[in-house]
Amino acid sequence: QLQLEESGGGWVQPGGSLRLSCTASGFRLDRYAIGWFRQAPGKEREGLSCISASGGNIQYADSVKGRFTSFRDNGKNTVSLQMNSLKPDDTAVYSCNLEQYWGQGTQVTVSS
Numbered sequence: 585q586l587q588l589e590e591s592g593g594g595w596v597q598p599g600g601s602l603r604l605s606c607t608a609s610g611f612r613l614d615r616y617a618i619g620w621f622r623q624a625p626g627k628e629r630e631g632l633s634c635i636s637a638s639g640g641n642i643q644y645a646d647s648v649k650g651r652f653t654s655f656r657d658n659g660k661n662t663v664s665l666q667m668n669s670l671k672p673d674d675t676a677v678y679s680c681n682l683e684q685y686w687g688q689g690t691q692v693t694v695s696s
């Protein structure tokens with residue numbers, strides 16, 4: 585069965601940047617479209633981005649457009665989410681998704 589894992593979360597000041605990575609065990613991520621989602625305490629899970637298998641097509645939620653960028657590194661078998669100009673309301677658990685499969689999530693906290 586598929587297993588996904590996120591890394592790169594942490595604590596950052598407002599205006600700072602973080603890069604999250606999604607890795608897979610036992611299969612190649614470059615065969616699948618991959619989404620990034622987040623869920624803040626007490627709120628619904630929010631879709632942030634979806635990148636096609638080739639990396640040539642990507643869409644972003646309005647809340648992160650212009651600040652977040654998703655990209656692939658096929659040599660490392662990863663899909664990353666570069667997050668810039670972070671705001672306190674970006675605080676959430678961030679997860680990657682492949683169809684019905686999810687990673688465990690990584691915590692991002694933006695605070696001064």
